[in-house]
Amino acid sequence: MSLIGYDRRGAWRAALACMAALAVAMGLGRFAFTPMLPIMLHEGKLDLQAGGVLASLNYLGYFLGAMSCASIRLKAVSMVRGGLIATAALLLGMGLLHGFTVWGALRTAAGVMSAWTFVFASGWGLRRLAETGAPALAGVIYTGPGIGIAATGLLGGAVGRWGSNAGWIGFGLLSLVLIALVWRIFSDGEAAHAAPQAAPAAAPTAAESAAARSDARWLVALYGLAGFGYIITATFLPVIARQALPGTNWPDLFWPLFGLAVVPGALIGARAPLHWDNRLLLGAAYALQALGVVLSVAWPTAIGFALGSLLLGMPFTAITLFAMRDARRLRGNAAAGLIGYATASYGVGQILGPLFAAPLAQRTGSFAVPLLVAAGALGMGAALFIAVWRRSCVTKGISNA
Structure with a gap:
């Protein structure tokens, strides 16, 4: 057995x-609510505004979980295993327990678990890939949310025919199956393959430090626009599609299409050359998502929703990957704090989205205005990322002159 072959298998x-961990924590733990919401609305368990509150509580949990990551000192594998088991239990609880207050507590806790699992699984996985010489497989990790989302979309309608309770329990059982398949891989041997120590880098100049601090602030602020810009569609897509296309089966297909689009987007994003500027990549990804959101308003047909779902889904986790890469560019191996702040900003955007959209849609009977505002936020983020990149080019030109 060659060392290279062993490393390749270990990396895969x-x-x-x-x-699988991100499919459970993000695709199922966070986003199972999207296909379940129309069923719960139909059953009379929720109205649209209450659904928006439950969605925002989940994103509040995600925010709290992201903010707490920097202060947690437990092993990454312990956090991942605990987060996965808790996610499965919380999904089962949505089907077994009843009442808005209980559901609110469950969705908030699910948000915390998804943040913890995402941050610690990402950190553990990216480190393992670096140690085994396969950083390009990072894209495989970030296909997980898309696979989970596609599963919730494809299974949600079928399972939901027996009611939302059966749907939630089905997702909880599916989570347990996936957890069992990967449980042993998350072992305590975190230091089994120690990465070689890099030579200490030269200390940055005062100008470089000031520019890095400015770029870090922009990254945190603009990452929040991505959270706000996509979340209205990601929370209410089946409801929006049912309003535009009543009496057809098309609305049940757009959410899994969004999830499937995440997979090639993550793989392509991970292949983007490291010398490409992350801010330009983020600007392009934001612009694609803005166009996807606009299409659901400007072209509310089956084709328009399908294209919109593809354009919204493809950059979904690629945005996260580019943002993490930019944090590492700015802070190197000490990027965890910046990643935590950026993730928290993203969480704030997610919290605000449903709270803004649901009451307005319930009052007007349409999601058009909230969606256009979301598209505007993404468009502004794209323009500002390009502006920050241009400013840094000018600053470098001056400093090199």
């Missing part, structure tokens, strides 16, 4: 385990 095991 780590990547696939993290992919």
